[in-house]
Amino acid sequence: PTNRVFGRFIPDKQSQKAELLTGGLDLMRDITADDERLLASNTDLRISSTSSKQIMYITMDAAGRSANKAMTDIRVRQALMKSIDRERLINTFVAGGKSAERPNSVCFKLTVACNPTTKPLGYDPAGAKKLLAEAGYANGLSIKLNAYAPIKNIAVAVAGDLRKVGIKASIEPLPLMVYVKKRGAGKFTAFLGKYPTAAQPDTENLLNFFFGANRDYYKDPLINGAAKKGSTEFDVKKRAAFYTPALDQVNKMSFIYPLTEVPVVFAHTKEVEIKPNLQSSGEIRVGDFFWK
CATH class of the missing domain: 3.10.105.10 (Dipeptide-binding Protein; Domain 3)
Structure with a gap:
C-alpha cells in the first residue's frame, strides 16, 4: 500500500514532462493534445482522461x-x-x-x-x-x-x-x-x-x-x-x-x-491507476489515485 503521496510544484510544463520521463514524477495533469499523443507512445506511461464537466x-x-x-x-x-x-x-x-x-x-x-x-x-x-x-x-x-x-x-x-x-x-x-x-x-x-x-x-x-x-x-x-x-x-x-x-x-x-x-487528462506511469470520483462527476481528488 502507498502510505504517502507527495506533491511537487513545478510551474513549467516542459520540466514536468522531463521529470515524468526520467522517473522524477509518477503523474502530471493537464497535458496538451500534442503531449497526449507523444507520451501515449511511451510503453512505460499511460494516459488517463477524466470527465470535468x-x-x-x-x-x-x-x-x-x-x-x-x-x-x-x-x-x-x-x-x-x-x-x-x-x-x-x-x-x-x-x-x-x-x-x-x-x-x-x-x-x-x-x-x-x-x-x-x-x-x-x-x-x-x-x-x-x-x-x-x-x-x-x-x-x-x-x-x-x-x-x-x-x-x-x-x-x-x-x-x-x-x-x-x-x-x-x-x-x-x-x-x-x-x-x-x-x-x-x-x-x-x-x-x-x-x-x-x-x-x-x-x-x-x-x-x-x-x-x-x-x-x-x-x-x-x-x-x-x-x-x-x-x-x-x-x-x-x-x-x-x-x-x-x-x-x-x-x-x-x-x-x-x-x-x-474539457476533460482533465493525466500522463502517468503504468504503476498508477486513476479511478472516477464516486462523489462527483467533475472532480479528481487524491483518493482517486492508486499505486499497483
Missing part, C-alpha cells in the same frame, strides 16, 4: 454592445458556427477530446434540469460563405476573437477555420481578471472561454453565468423570462420544462457555440 464555448455579441456590430446579424453568427469543424477541432486540439462530451446547449446531460431538444449548427463551410454573402459580407469581414489565455491554441485553430470562409479573426488572449473586466464593459465581439459547470451543476447557474448581469450579450426576453421562472421552481421536472425553451433559443438564435467538454 468544464464547458468550452464561443459567445457572440448579438446585442451589439461592442464596437463591431457584425454579430447582431443572426446570419453572421450562424456563419461563424458553420465555419468551425467541431470534430476535427476537438480531436486534434483538445486533450482527451475523443472522450469529451459534445454538449447540445450551454449545459451537459448530467446538469440538473438540462433538457434541450435542439443542437448547435453543424459544420458547413459552403453554407457559411452563403450566409456571409447574404449578410453583405461577400468579400469577408474582420473581427477580434478574445480568448481566455490558457486556451489560446484553440482560438488559433478556430481562427484558421474562420479564415477559410472569409472571417478574419485577430486573436487577443487575456488572463482571467482582464477578460472579466472587458466582458463586463461590453468589449467582446466574440469570445472563447471555458467554465467549470461541476462547481454548481444546475441549469439555473449556467443561464445566470451566460445571461446574467453584465455578462449578457443577447438581451433575449424568452431566455431571461425562462431563467426567472425556473429559479423559483423546486420541482426538477417543472424547472427543466421552463429551461428547455431557453436552451433551445440559444441554438435557434446561434447566440453561443457550446464547443466541448
Whole structure:
C-alpha cells in the first residue's frame, strides 16, 4: 500500500514532462493534445482522461454592445458556427477530446434540469460563405476573437477555420481578471472561454453565468423570462420544462457555440491507476489515485 503521496510544484510544463520521463514524477495533469499523443507512445506511461464537466464555448455579441456590430446579424453568427469543424477541432486540439462530451446547449446531460431538444449548427463551410454573402459580407469581414489565455491554441485553430470562409479573426488572449473586466464593459465581439459547470451543476447557474448581469450579450426576453421562472421552481421536472425553451433559443438564435467538454487528462506511469470520483462527476481528488 502507498502510505504517502507527495506533491511537487513545478510551474513549467516542459520540466514536468522531463521529470515524468526520467522517473522524477509518477503523474502530471493537464497535458496538451500534442503531449497526449507523444507520451501515449511511451510503453512505460499511460494516459488517463477524466470527465470535468468544464464547458468550452464561443459567445457572440448579438446585442451589439461592442464596437463591431457584425454579430447582431443572426446570419453572421450562424456563419461563424458553420465555419468551425467541431470534430476535427476537438480531436486534434483538445486533450482527451475523443472522450469529451459534445454538449447540445450551454449545459451537459448530467446538469440538473438540462433538457434541450435542439443542437448547435453543424459544420458547413459552403453554407457559411452563403450566409456571409447574404449578410453583405461577400468579400469577408474582420473581427477580434478574445480568448481566455490558457486556451489560446484553440482560438488559433478556430481562427484558421474562420479564415477559410472569409472571417478574419485577430486573436487577443487575456488572463482571467482582464477578460472579466472587458466582458463586463461590453468589449467582446466574440469570445472563447471555458467554465467549470461541476462547481454548481444546475441549469439555473449556467443561464445566470451566460445571461446574467453584465455578462449578457443577447438581451433575449424568452431566455431571461425562462431563467426567472425556473429559479423559483423546486420541482426538477417543472424547472427543466421552463429551461428547455431557453436552451433551445440559444441554438435557434446561434447566440453561443457550446464547443466541448474539457476533460482533465493525466500522463502517468503504468504503476498508477486513476479511478472516477464516486462523489462527483467533475472532480479528481487524491483518493482517486492508486499505486499497483
